Amino acid sequence: MPKKRIVVALGRNAFGETFPEQQKAIKKAAGAIADLVEDNYDIVITHSNGPQVGMLHTAMTEFARLDNHYTVAPMPVCSSLSQGYMGYDLQNILRTELLNRGLYKPVATIITQVKVDPFDEAFANPTKIIGRYMSEEEAEKEKKKGNHVIKEEKGYRRIIASPKPLEIYEIDSINALLAAGQVVIAAGGGGIPVLEQGTVLKGASAVIEKDATSALLAEAVGAQVLLFLTGVEKVSYAYGQANEHPLDTLTVLEAQEYMKDNIFEAGSILPKVEASVKFISGGDDRKAVVTHISKALDAIHGKTGTHFIK
Ligand SMILES: Nc1ncnc2c1ncn2[C@@H]1O[C@H](COP(=O)(O)OP(=O)(O)O)[C@@H](O)[C@H]1O
Numbered sequence: 001m002p003k004k005r006i007v008v009a010l011g012r013n014a015f016g017e018t019f020p021e022q023q024k025a026i027k028k029a030a031g032a033i034a035d036l037v038e039d040n041y042d043i044v045i046t047h048s049n050g051p052q053v054g055m056l057h058t059a060m061t062e063f064a065r066l067d068n069h070y071t072v073a074p075m076p077v078c079s080s081l082s083q084g085y086m087g088y089d090l091q092n093i094l095r096t097e098l099l100n101r102g103l104y105k106p107v108a109t110i111i112t113q114v115k116v117d118p119f120d121e122a123f124a125n126p127t128k129i130i131g132r133y134m135s136e137e138e139a140e141k142e143k144k145k146g147n148h149v150i151k152e153e154k155g156y157r158r159i160i161a162s163p164k165p166l167e168i169y170e171i172d173s174i175n176a177l178l179a180a181g182q183v184v185i186a187a188g189g190g191g192i193p194v195l196e197q198g199t200v201l202k203g204a205s206a207v208i209e210k211d212a213t214s215a216l217l218a219e220a221v222g223a224q225v226l227l228f229l230t231g232v233e234k235v236s237y238a239y240g241q242a243n244e245h246p247l248d249t250l251t252v253l254e255a256q257e258y259m260k261d262n263i264f265e266a267g268s269i270l271p272k273v274e275a276s277v278k279f280i281s282g283g284d285d286r287k288a289v290v291t292h293i294s295k296a297l298d299a300i301h302g303k304t305g306t307h308f309i310k
C-alpha cells in the first residue's frame, strides 16, 4: 500500500506547562505518533507553544532586569527556544518509543521560520494568549513593560499579535527529511514569525496560531491527512451549553455556516475548524480530523473524532 503523509498538530495538553509535566505528557503523544508510524504514515509533527513562549519571555526579561550581563530575548528568539526544547523532548521520547517497538526511524526537529506580512492587521490588534494566568498586580507590571493583557474568569493573561502565516522558509528541508523516511517536527508554535527584508529575515514580535500554520504545512508537504490532537474527542455544537452535541462530521458548508453564527470559540476550537476547512477545500482526497490525543488511531480509522468533509 502506498504511504500517506500526515501532519499531526499537538495541542497544549500534549506538553503541560512545566519541564517535568512536559516529559510525562509527551509520552502519551509519542505513543499516538508511534501508532501512526506503525500504521504506515509518513509524519510531520507540529505543536502548540503558547504557555512555553510566555514563560520564556517572562523569564528572559527578568534575567535581564536582575543582571545587566543579560539582555531581554525578543519574542521570535523565545519562539525559537520553545521549538528547540519542545522538539528536543519530543524527538528524544519518540525515538525511545519507536525503538521499544522495534522500529528504527530517525526523528529530527527543524527550527522553522514562517513569513508574515508587516501590514497584517493583527499587529494592531493582539489576540493570541500566551503564558500563565497572572494576578492583577502582575498584569499591571506587564502593562508597564509595554505588554498587552486581558482579563479572563480565572485571572489575567498576556496577549500578543498573531499574524497569518504566509510561507514556510524551511519547507525544502522538511520535504527532504520526509523523502528520506524520517519523522519531522516542524513549525512548532506556528513557526517563528519573520518579515522578509531583502535577503534578511527579521523576527517579528508575534506568535502565529499553530492551527493556521498546520494547514499551510499540510499543503506544503502534500499531506493527505491533517490531524489535530487536542483536549476533546470531538468538536461540539453549542459547547458547554445545555444543547451541546458532539459532531461526527462537519461539511465545509456546515462549518462555514456555524462560523458565520459564531458557534465556535475564537482562540481554541475556531482555528482548528478554519484550518480544517481550508485544508480540505484545497484539494481532493484530503482528510481533516479533530480528536483527543488518546484517540489518534481510532479517529484515523474513522471510529471517532470530528471528520471534515467536502
Ligand atoms: N465547540 C467546541 N467543541 C469542542 N471543544 C471546544 C469547543 N469550544 C471550545 N472548546 C475547547 O477548546 C479546546 C481546544 O482548544 P485549545 O486547548 O486551545 O487547543 P489545543 O489543544 O490545540 O491547545 C478543547 O479542549 C475544549 O476545551
Ligand SMILES: NC(=O)OP(=O)(O)O
Residues within 6 Å of the ligand: 011, 012, 047, 048, 049, 050, 051, 129, 188, 189, 190, 207, 208, 209, 210, 211
Ligand atoms: N502558537 C500557538 O498557537 O500555541 P498555542 O496552541 O499554545 O496557543
